[in-house]
Amino acid sequence: MTLIVVLLACLALAGIGVAAPTRPNIVFIMTDDQDRRLNSLAHMPFLQSELVAKGTEFTKHYTNQALCCPSRSTLLRGQTVHNTNLTNVSQPGGSYNKWVLSGQDKDYLPHWLNAAGYRTEYIGKIMNGYGLSNYNVKSKGWDWSDLLVEPYIDDYNLPVMSQNGQRPVFYDGFHQTDVIRIKALNRLNNLTSQATPFFLAIAPFTPHVGFQQDKPSHRPIPLQRHLEDFPNAKAPRTPNFNPPDKYQANAGGWVKDLLPMNNTAIDFADFVYRSRLQALAGVDEIVADVVALLEQKGVINNTYIIFTSDNGYHLGQHRMPAGKSLFYNEDTNLPFVVRGPGVPANVTSDIPSLHIDLAPTFLNIAGVPEADWPVFLDGRSVLPQWHDPKSSSAAGAAAGQGNSKESINIEYWGRAGIEAPSAGKLGSPFDSTTYKTIRLLGTQQSWVYTVWCSGEKELYNTAEDPYELVNLAQIANSTRLTSRLNALLMVTKSCEQNSCRDPWSLLKPDTGGPRLVSLTQAMDKAYDEFFANFVKVSFDTCLTIQSDTNETPYFPPLNELLGGGLGRAYRNATDVIKPAGGVRTLSTPNYYGTKAQRNASFKSLRAVSRPLTDAELAAQ
Structure with missing residues (x-):
C-alpha cells in the first residue's frame, strides 16, 4: 500500500474529511468567422504558446x-442543422426569435450542465437576431x-450589451473586444473563487465583418493599438x-459564374486579411x-480550454473576394484547439469531429452518464479522442476499420452573399444557394460530394486535390463512387441521433455480407446493384428555407420517424417569426482600444457605462 493511500485511510479513520477532486471547469472561447485554412492561428502568438504548444490542435474539426x-x-x-431548423441568420430561416419560438432554448446545453451541478455563464455573441427589440427575452x-x-x-466601437436580459448598456469610449475581455476576466475571477465547477463561454464578435462610421467597411474593425500590425x-x-x-x-451553383478577380478585388482581399489578423490580436489578448x-x-x-469558431472564411478562393456559406474546406473546416486535464501537449491530430459533438463532450466532462443525455443528440462525445488524439484517425475509417466520423454532413439553405464592396456587381446576394454535401475525411480516401438545388453536382478527391479545384462529377468512371456517396448523403441529409453518428448502419445491401462501415468496403463490386438503384438526392426547386416536401425523397421515409423526422419531435413548429434587431441612434467616428486600455480595469469600464435611454430603445 502506498504512503498516500495509507495517509488517506488514517484520515478517514480519524474522522477527518478528505475533499474529492473537483470536476473540471470548462472555458469555451469561440470567435466569429475565423478561418483555419488561411493561417490565422499562426498569427496569434499567445494562442500558439498557451494552447497549441500546451494542448492538442485538431485539424479536421468541421x-x-x-x-x-x-x-x-x-x-x-x-443536433445537426436540419434537426434544429435554424437554417439561416434571419427570418424565416433562423434568428434568436426562431430559437425561442421553437422551444429549443428550454432544453439545451446550459440547462443540462446546470442539472449536473455546474454554474454556466456566457459573454459575447449568442445568436443572430438578439437585439434591442427582444433583449428582455433572457437567454434561458x-x-x-x-x-x-x-x-x-457589428459596430466594434459602439459596444452595447444586455446583462441577464436587463436594459442594454453602452460602454462609451471602449472597443467591443476589450469590453468582452474585461467582462470575461471579471466573471472568471468570480467563478474561480467558488467551489462549484463552471462552464464559461467567451464569444467575441471578432473577426466578423464590421461597421465604422465614415471609415472603410466590409472588414472587422481592429483595436486602435493593433491598427498598424501585420x-x-x-x-x-x-x-x-x-x-x-x-x-x-466546372464548379456548381453560383460559384461557377464568378468572373476572375481584378486587381481591385485582390487588393481588397489583402486589406481584409490584414484587418482580420489585426482584429484577432485582440482575441489573442483574451487567450493570454x-x-x-x-x-x-x-x-x-x-x-x-477550448478555442474554436462558429464557421470558417474564404478570401479569394474560388474567385470569391470574401465570405462564407459554402461547403468548401475554407468555410467549414474550423480552428479547434484543446488544452486541459489529460490532453497531451504539443500534439496535432487528424481525428475528425463536428460542433454537434461538443455538447455530449461537455456532458462527459461533467460526469453525466450517457444514459442520462438527451435522447435527441446527433453528436458523440470526443473526450476520449482529446485524451488520446493519436489513438485513431480517419485513415482507419477509410481503410474499413470503422469510424462513424468518416462521414460529415454539410448543408445550406437561404441566400448567400459576398462580403465585399463590389458584391452587387458580382451578382450578390444569390438566391439559388441551397445544397446538400457529404464529406469523407479519410486520409487514404477523402472525398466531398455536393448536390445543388439546381441539380448540379460537384465531386472532389480531396486526398489528391485538397484545394477542391477539379470537379470529377461529370467523369464517367466516377459513377460507382457517386452512387455510394449519394446513398450516404441520402441518409445524412435527414439523419437523427445514431444515424448521424453511424450513417452506414442504415445502408444494408441484401447480399449476406458483413455490415458496411466504410466507403472502402462499400466499393466492393458485390454492392454495385444496390447502390446503382438507390434513391437519388434531389430538390423540386431552389427554396431559401428548409421544406420537407421540396427535398423528397428521404431515406428512411420521414413518416417512419418519430414526429415525422427532422427533429420535429423535439421542437415546436415555427411558421411565423418576427423580425429582430433595432435602429441605430448612437454613432462615433472614433477608434478605441488604445494601448492604455489594454490594462483597463472592470471598474474603469463601469465608470463609462450607461443604460440606453427610453428614446434610444424606442427607435424601432
Missing part, C-alpha cells in the same frame, strides 16, 4: 453549416449572461485563389489573460 446562427444552434443543441439556462445586442453588434500580410495565394476558367467553369488568471488562481490544471 461545422454542419458555414453560417453563424445555424452553426451556433448545432453546438448548443448537439445561463446563470449569468452578458450578450452583445443588434444593431450595434503591414505586409496578404491573403494566402493558395492554388484555389482566383483560379483560371478551366477550374471555375484567461490563461494567466487561471494560472494565478491555481485552477489551470483542472480546466479545459
Whole structure:
C-alpha cells in the first residue's frame, strides 16, 4: 500500500474529511468567422504558446453549416442543422426569435450542465437576431449572461450589451473586444473563487465583418493599438485563389459564374486579411489573460480550454473576394484547439469531429452518464479522442476499420452573399444557394460530394486535390463512387441521433455480407446493384428555407420517424417569426482600444457605462 493511500485511510479513520477532486471547469472561447485554412492561428502568438504548444490542435474539426446562427444552434443543441431548423441568420430561416419560438432554448446545453451541478455563464455573441427589440427575452439556462445586442453588434466601437436580459448598456469610449475581455476576466475571477465547477463561454464578435462610421467597411474593425500590425500580410495565394476558367467553369451553383478577380478585388482581399489578423490580436489578448488568471488562481490544471469558431472564411478562393456559406474546406473546416486535464501537449491530430459533438463532450466532462443525455443528440462525445488524439484517425475509417466520423454532413439553405464592396456587381446576394454535401475525411480516401438545388453536382478527391479545384462529377468512371456517396448523403441529409453518428448502419445491401462501415468496403463490386438503384438526392426547386416536401425523397421515409423526422419531435413548429434587431441612434467616428486600455480595469469600464435611454430603445 502506498504512503498516500495509507495517509488517506488514517484520515478517514480519524474522522477527518478528505475533499474529492473537483470536476473540471470548462472555458469555451469561440470567435466569429475565423478561418483555419488561411493561417490565422499562426498569427496569434499567445494562442500558439498557451494552447497549441500546451494542448492538442485538431485539424479536421468541421461545422454542419458555414453560417453563424445555424452553426451556433448545432453546438448548443448537439443536433445537426436540419434537426434544429435554424437554417439561416434571419427570418424565416433562423434568428434568436426562431430559437425561442421553437422551444429549443428550454432544453439545451446550459440547462443540462446546470442539472449536473455546474454554474454556466456566457459573454459575447449568442445568436443572430438578439437585439434591442427582444433583449428582455433572457437567454434561458445561463446563470449569468452578458450578450452583445443588434444593431450595434457589428459596430466594434459602439459596444452595447444586455446583462441577464436587463436594459442594454453602452460602454462609451471602449472597443467591443476589450469590453468582452474585461467582462470575461471579471466573471472568471468570480467563478474561480467558488467551489462549484463552471462552464464559461467567451464569444467575441471578432473577426466578423464590421461597421465604422465614415471609415472603410466590409472588414472587422481592429483595436486602435493593433491598427498598424501585420503591414505586409496578404491573403494566402493558395492554388484555389482566383483560379483560371478551366477550374471555375466546372464548379456548381453560383460559384461557377464568378468572373476572375481584378486587381481591385485582390487588393481588397489583402486589406481584409490584414484587418482580420489585426482584429484577432485582440482575441489573442483574451487567450493570454484567461490563461494567466487561471494560472494565478491555481485552477489551470483542472480546466479545459477550448478555442474554436462558429464557421470558417474564404478570401479569394474560388474567385470569391470574401465570405462564407459554402461547403468548401475554407468555410467549414474550423480552428479547434484543446488544452486541459489529460490532453497531451504539443500534439496535432487528424481525428475528425463536428460542433454537434461538443455538447455530449461537455456532458462527459461533467460526469453525466450517457444514459442520462438527451435522447435527441446527433453528436458523440470526443473526450476520449482529446485524451488520446493519436489513438485513431480517419485513415482507419477509410481503410474499413470503422469510424462513424468518416462521414460529415454539410448543408445550406437561404441566400448567400459576398462580403465585399463590389458584391452587387458580382451578382450578390444569390438566391439559388441551397445544397446538400457529404464529406469523407479519410486520409487514404477523402472525398466531398455536393448536390445543388439546381441539380448540379460537384465531386472532389480531396486526398489528391485538397484545394477542391477539379470537379470529377461529370467523369464517367466516377459513377460507382457517386452512387455510394449519394446513398450516404441520402441518409445524412435527414439523419437523427445514431444515424448521424453511424450513417452506414442504415445502408444494408441484401447480399449476406458483413455490415458496411466504410466507403472502402462499400466499393466492393458485390454492392454495385444496390447502390446503382438507390434513391437519388434531389430538390423540386431552389427554396431559401428548409421544406420537407421540396427535398423528397428521404431515406428512411420521414413518416417512419418519430414526429415525422427532422427533429420535429423535439421542437415546436415555427411558421411565423418576427423580425429582430433595432435602429441605430448612437454613432462615433472614433477608434478605441488604445494601448492604455489594454490594462483597463472592470471598474474603469463601469465608470463609462450607461443604460440606453427610453428614446434610444424606442427607435424601432
